[in-house]
Amino acid sequence: MTTERAQGAPTGVDTRRPVPVDVWVDEPGGWQQWPEGGGPTDLQDGLPQDRGRTWVIAHDTAGLLSAARLMGSQQRTVEALNRHLPANGVRRTRLHPGGDKEVLLTLPTVEFLEATRDVETGWVTALLYDRTVLTVEEGGAHVLATAARQLKEEGPRADQVSHPVLAALLHTLITTAADVEDDVGEAVAATEREVFSSEPAGDMAKQVYDLKREITEARRAIMPVGTVLPELIERLTDAHPEHQRPQWLDRVEVAVDRIDQHLDQEDSLLSDMLNVHLSQVSVQQNEDMRRISAWAAIIAVPTFIAGVYGMNVQHIPTTDWRYGFAFSMALMAASAVVLWFIFRRSGWWGPPRPRSRPHLHRSRPPAAPPPS
Numbered sequence: 001m002t003t004e005r006a007q008g009a010p011t012g013v014d015t016r017r018p019v020p021v022d023v024w025v026d027e028p029g030g031w032q033q034w035p036e037g038g039g040p041t042d043l044q045d046g047l048p049q050d051r052g053r054t055w056v057i058a059h060d061t062a063g064l065l066s067a068a069r070l071m072g073s074q075q076r077t078v079e080a081l082n083r084h085l086p087a088n089g090v091r092r093t094r095l096h097p098g099g100d101k102e103v104l105l106t107l108p109t110v111e112f113l114e115a116t117r118d119v120e121t122g123w124v125t126a127l128l129y130d131r132t133v134l135t136v137e138e139g140g141a142h143v144l145a146t147a148a149r150q151l152k153e154e155g156p157r158a159d160q161v162s163h164p165v166l167a168a169l170l171h172t173l174i175t176t177a178a179d180v181e182d183d184v185g186e187a188v189a190a191t192e193r194e195v196f197s198s199e200p201a202g203d204m205a206k207q208v209y210d211l212k213r214e215i216t217e218a219r220r221a222i223m224p225v226g227t228v229l230p231e232l233i234e235r236l237t238d239a240h241p242e243h244q245r246p247q248w249l250d251r252v253e254v255a256v257d258r259i260d261q262h263l264d265q266e267d268s269l270l271s272d273m274l275n276v277h278l279s280q281v282s283v284q285q286n287e288d289m290r291r292i293s294a295w296a297a298i299i300a301v302p303t304f305i306a307g308v309y310g311m312n313v314q315h316i317p318t319t320d321w322r323y324g325f326a327f328s329m330a331l332m333a334a335s336a337v338v339l340w341f342i343f344r345r346s347g348w349w350g351p352p353r354p355r356s357r358p359h360l361h362r363s364r365p366p367a368a369p370p371p372s
Contacts, residue, residue: 019043019066020059024148026052031151031164043067047132054132055151055165057144061085061125064136068127071134077102077127084125091123091138093224095231103128105232107173108221109141112183119180119214121221124169133165147172167248170229174255177222181259181266184218187211188266195273195280205281208274215267219260226256294343301339302332 020040024031025048034048035041040059043066047054056071058064065081073081080096081104096104109122122139137144147168154168191207194200229249309316309328318324 017044017066019063019070021063021067022057022059022148023047024055024057024151026054026164030154031055031148033148033152043070047071052131053165055148056132056134057148058134058136061136061138064125064127064134067134071129071132073127074102077104080104081127093221093228095228101130103232105228107170107225107228109137109139109143109173110177110180110218110221111139111141112180112187114183114187117187117211117214119184119218119221121217124173126166126169128166135169141176143169143172143176146176166232170225170252171248173225174252174259177218177259178255180218181262184211184215184263184266188269191270192273195277204277205274208270208277212267212270212274215263215270219263219267222256222263223260226253226260229253229256290348294339294348297343298336298339301335305332305335 019042021043022040023034025034033039034051043056047056056067058067065078065085068078068081084091084094084096084104084106091106091108093108094104094106096106105126105128107124107126109124111120111122112118113120120139120141122137122141122143124135124137124143127134135144147165150172151164151168188211191204191211194207195204229252305328309319318327321327
């Protein structure tokens with residue numbers, strides 16, 4: 001199989017340093033990995049020649065920069081990559097026009113970690129050439145691997161759409177986001193059960209707030225995709241006037257709107273749950289205060305009686321009586337029992353006792369006379 005250098009040895013590229021990449025080519029029978037044995041290849045050795053469209057997947061951002069230089073990207077595109085891919089830099093969803101027929105595209109990826117209920121975001125950076133796509137992925141969503149497998153499984157059908165690599169990439173990205181939305185919905189349902197359970201585990205307010213924060217992060221990552229897509233298709237169709245607006249773009253835009261609406265509903269439900277939880281906490285605090293007040297009242301009356309009999313004055317009733325001590329103790333105990341019964345009946349101490357409802361005796365209407 002013949003190969004061609006990716007544009008010789010451009011200035012600024014170390015020809016001694018390997019640039020490992022995964023290469024997929026558009027064969028007559030569908031997309032296949034190149035070389036035939038599979039596995040990474042060194043871009044310094046060149047790309048396959050006399051083939052159809054090619055998809056090059058770099059292993060890291062440094063490899064993306066080296067691959068862009070090796071593939072002969074224009075200086076404007078390389079400078080945009082240098083600004084866009086700094087070490088530990090902040091990524092944003094954006095579409096940046098590079099050189100002639102070159103487009104730099106950055107899209108977010110999302111994944112949901114069930115163990116911690118966290119939404120992790122990553123990034124896919126794609127450099128679109130005329131018949132070649134150069135990509136790299138940051139994060140653990142594995143969008144590129146899934147998209148490559150989708151292209152391979154679809155076979156020749158993948159070529160029936162314009163821009164098959166971009167279509168597979170966006171379809172996989174939206175499918176992954178939809179899975180995250182489903183996982184978030186299950187987490188919200190589990191949180192709802194915890195909020196309304198008799199013995200919630202942990203700090204429910206913190207759990208609800210953390211989940212709302214993750215939903216906000218997912219929406220912040222997904223929503224800009226719908227804004228970038230129309231501009232992307234406009235640039236691609238301008239470069240190829242024979243191409244019309246692809247139908248798969250409409251499906252992607254509808255899916256983005258649907259996912260955002262569902263996440264917004266989940267966020268509203270969490271807000272309602274948080275309000276209900278705070279109301280439950282307030283009611284429980286009122287119940288505790290009522291019980292504390294009932295205890296204070298029960299203790300106050302015997303204390304008052306003991307204080308009266310403890311005054312150092314003469315002629316206190318029952319002080320000279322033989323059974324005076326027993327009478328005072330019985331009086332204190334009886335007052336405590338009466339107060340406990342009153343608080344119990346009014347609901348200040350435990351659940352209120354059900355009160356009997358009067359039975360209403362309804363008079364039956366007179367029977368209709370028999371027909372004559």
